[in-house]
Amino acid sequence: MRSDFVEPRYEDLALANLLPSVMAVLDGTVPVIGLPRASKYVVLLVDGLGWHQLLEHADHADTMAGLTRGSSRLTCSVPSTTATSLTSLGCGVPTGEHGITGYTFFEPTVSRVINALTWEGGPQDLGTFAQTPTLFQRLATSGRPSAAVTLGRFAGSALTNLAFSGSTLYPVGTEGDPDEFAGLVVEALGAADVVYCYERMLDHDGHGHGVGSWQWLDRLAMVDDLVAHLIDQLPGDACLIVTGDHGMINVPGASRIVAEDEARLAGYSSLGGEPRFRHVYGDDARALAWAWESVLGERAHVLRREEAIEAGWFGPQVTGLSAARIGDVVAAMTGDFAVMSQRTPGEFSLVGMHGSLTAAEMEVPLLIHGGAR
Numbered sequence: 001m002r003s004d005f006v007e008p009r010y011e012d013l014a015l016a017n018l019l020p021s022v023m024a025v026l027d028g029t030v031p032v033i034g035l036p037r038a039s040k041y042v043v044l045l046v047d048g049l050g051w052h053q054l055l056e057h058a059d060h061a062d063t064m065a066g067l068t069r070g071s072s073r074l075t076c077s078v079p080s081t082t083a084t085s086l087t088s089l090g091c092g093v094p095t096g097e098h099g100i101t102g103y104t105f106f107e108p109t110v111s112r113v114i115n116a117l118t119w120e121g122g123p124q125d126l127g128t129f130a131q132t133p134t135l136f137q138r139l140a141t142s143g144r145p146s147a148a149v150t151l152g153r154f155a156g157s158a159l160t161n162l163a164f165s166g167s168t169l170y171p172v173g174t175e176g177d178p179d180e181f182a183g184l185v186v187e188a189l190g191a192a193d194v195v196y197c198y199e200r201m202l203d204h205d206g207h208g209h210g211v212g213s214w215q216w217l218d219r220l221a222m223v224d225d226l227v228a229h230l231i232d233q234l235p236g237d238a239c240l241i242v243t244g245d246h247g248m249i250n251v252p253g254a255s256r257i258v259a260e261d262e263a264r265l266a267g268y269s270s271l272g273g274e275p276r277f278r279h280v281y282g283d284d285a286r287a288l289a290w291a292w293e294s295v296l297g298e299r300a301h302v303l304r305r306e307e308a309i310e311a312g313w314f315g316p317q318v319t320g321l322s323a324a325r326i327g328d329v330v331a332a333m334t335g336d337f338a339v340m341s342q343r344t345p346g347e348f349s350l351v352g353m354h355g356s357l358t359a360a361e362m363e364v365p366l367l368i369h370g371g372a373r
Helices: 017-028 051-056 060-070 082-091 137-140 158-162 178-189 201-209 214-233 285-299 303-311 322-323 345-349
Strands: 041-048 072-075 102-106 112-115 146-151 169-172 194-199 238-244 255-260 270-274 277-281 300-304 331-332 339-340 361-367
Touching: 017 041, 017 072, 017 082, 017 137, 017 194, 041 082, 041 214, 051 060, 051 361, 060 214, 060 361, 082 137, 082 158, 102 277, 102 345, 112 146, 112 169, 112 194, 112 270, 137 146, 137 194, 146 158, 146 178, 169 178, 178 214, 201 270, 214 238, 255 285, 285 300, 285 331, 300 303, 303 331, 331 339
Parallel strands: 041 194, 041 238, 146 169, 146 194, 255 339
Antiparallel strands: 072 361, 102 112, 102 270, 238 361, 270 277, 277 331, 300 331
């Protein structure tokens, strides 16, 4: 492991262990992550809320900054990207067990690269794709109802089904309205023991304008206002947990390598992942790894599939289905470097990016309010 990389803490302080720990406290057993006792839990996941970004810009987030005192940080799953982290959260297992191995990845059952967020090109039969039940399904089996407060347009999506099946949806109508959002959470708590909530716009502004931009800072303040609203309105028997799915770094133009501009990077059959974490697929993994390492040098940590699995990047257990979705070679970028591809032109407009294993991308907050300590 490179000195600037953070090892995912799948054995304890990992995002994948958060909901299993909530279930353990509700069931009266010992949780992996220490949480206060409560009869109901609200888990707010803020897309793009990294631990280091929150600390650096704490002056724009008074409420959350106050909660950082005495709090912990978690590591997200690898790669540090939304589809992977949300599935780890919702299913309670690392990447290697649930099989969403990145933003995009090669899916052998359809012989093409698919997009895990939009499900473009993905298989229609989610029953055979899914490898593990969601925590919400397990809660329902144990007689504990759960709910999800998120945008209504996410209902029925493949990712929602894979990560959050078993929860009752409370759709958000007006994005960015903290009163409506908090009201829906309180309503959901009337019928559910665990309420999952999702806020997406901090990530959106980070990608479009960069971490620390005025747009991102304004959004951080709005998220902080939402957290304050939740604290004010939650019943006394509820515990609020605020976390993120990944952090983010800004990638300047000088740090962008275009795959198609480097002849030695061109020996792949398919390219997946995203600019900060590439899945590279091809027939000769050794030759691919040598070529990518020779071009990228210290700008990336390049491993063959079996090396990345052995390093524990995807968790202690990696199923055969999951392994087949990991690149024959993976390239995790260091510093602020990124490998862009003309096959996915939309990524050239991004300012903030994530996916690799640096602390700025991997570490997310574990902020807690309420409950019995």
